Amino acid sequence: MAAHRRPVFAANWKMNHGPTQAKTFLSEFLVRYAARDDRTVILFPPSITLAAAREGVRARRDIALGVQNVHTADKGAFTGELSAALAADAGAAFVLVGHSERRHVFGETDAQAAQKCARVVEHGLTPVLCVGELLEQRERGETEAVVLQQLRMGISMLAPTAARRMLVAYEPVWAIGTGRTATPDDAATVHRVIRDALAEQVGVEALDIPLLYGGSVTAANAATLLEADEVDGLLVGGASLDAAGWATICST
Numbered sequence: 001m002a003a004h005r006r007p008v009f010a011a012n013w014k015m016n017h018g019p020t021q022a023k024t025f026l027s028e029f030l031v032r033y034a035a036r037d038d039r040t041v042i043l044f045p046p047s048i049t050l051a052a053a054r055e056g057v058r059a060r061r062d063i064a065l066g067v068q069n070v071h072t073a074d075k076g077a078f079t080g081e082l083s084a085a086l087a088a089d090a091g092a093a094f095v096l097v098g099h100s101e102r103r104h105v106f107g108e109t110d111a112q113a114a115q116k117c118a119r120v121v122e123h124g125l126t127p128v129l130c131v132g133e134l135l136e137q138r139e140r141g142e143t144e145a146v147v148l149q150q151l152r153m154g155i156s157m158l159a160p161t162a163a164r165r166m167l168v169a170y171e172p173v174w175a176i177g178t179g180r181t182a183t184p185d186d187a188a189t190v191h192r193v194i195r196d197a198l199a200e201q202v203g204v205e206a207l208d209i210p211l212l213y214g215g216s217v218t219a220a221n222a223a224t225l226l227e228a229d230e231v232d233g234l235l236v237g238g239a240s241l242d243a244a245g246w247a248t249i250c251s252t
């Protein structure tokens, strides 16, 4: 990790922790994790929990909130959906775009990820674009090609000035929720590819874009992963659901 990039610790709660559980979680987490200005902590609760989470972190300006997905449209007849405009109004600052579960469970395409990044930026929010290969793609030696395609398409509708403000998360699909983690060397290799591709698109400011690793991160492996070159932060699913464990990870 480069010294000038502040580490980012992002919790993806997926479809876990409703408002009541979030309240309990935050009362425990905030006691265990004191504010620090040398890192960024972001929580991505389910959108129905956002208001409760916002209330829970009201006294903690060091903790930001985000949503896990948005629609490509700003508003309209899209029952069950959520737009970047609504997320901004509800107090989100970040949006996960193109998470592997969106891509592989809900069939989201690179083109949709691009539109979502554009909507997110239009509404003053920061996209966290998730990219990563499937196991069979990795085994066929396609990791770099898959990641570059998702990355280049994902940022294709953003002006360089906007792309410079985003975050990118490399999440190999075979590592998500499986207990299998990429080695620090593997993560560093792919992060270097991402950094170089970003530099081609946005110039030298690509050096300031935080690149997060995600995939079965735990309190036990967080430090080793963060030591890898080009790994500026962690996007954590399962291990972020436990307040004590998440506090430990955020204190890495």
Ligand code: PEP
Residues within 6 Å of the ligand: 012, 171, 175, 176, 177, 178, 214, 215, 216, 217, 235, 236, 237, 238, 239
């Ligand atoms: C995720 O969903 O973004 C994730 C990385 O999950 P997990 O940490 O559970 O592998």
